[in-house]
Amino acid sequence: MNLIRNYRNWRVYRDTVTELGRLSNRQLHDLGIVRDEIKIIARKATI
Secondary structure, rough: OOHHHHHHHHHHHHHHHHHHHHHHHHHHHHHHOOOHHHHHHHHHOOO
C-alpha cells in the first residue's frame, strides 16, 4: 500500500513541477510564485 501511495505522491510532485515549470516568470508572478519556490510548492501538493 505504501508503494502505491509513494508512487502517486511522486507523480503529483512531478506533474506539479512540470506544469509550474512551463509557466513564464510573468505568469508565476501573477500567481505570487517565484521560480525557486516551485519544488517547495510541489512537495506541499503531495501532502
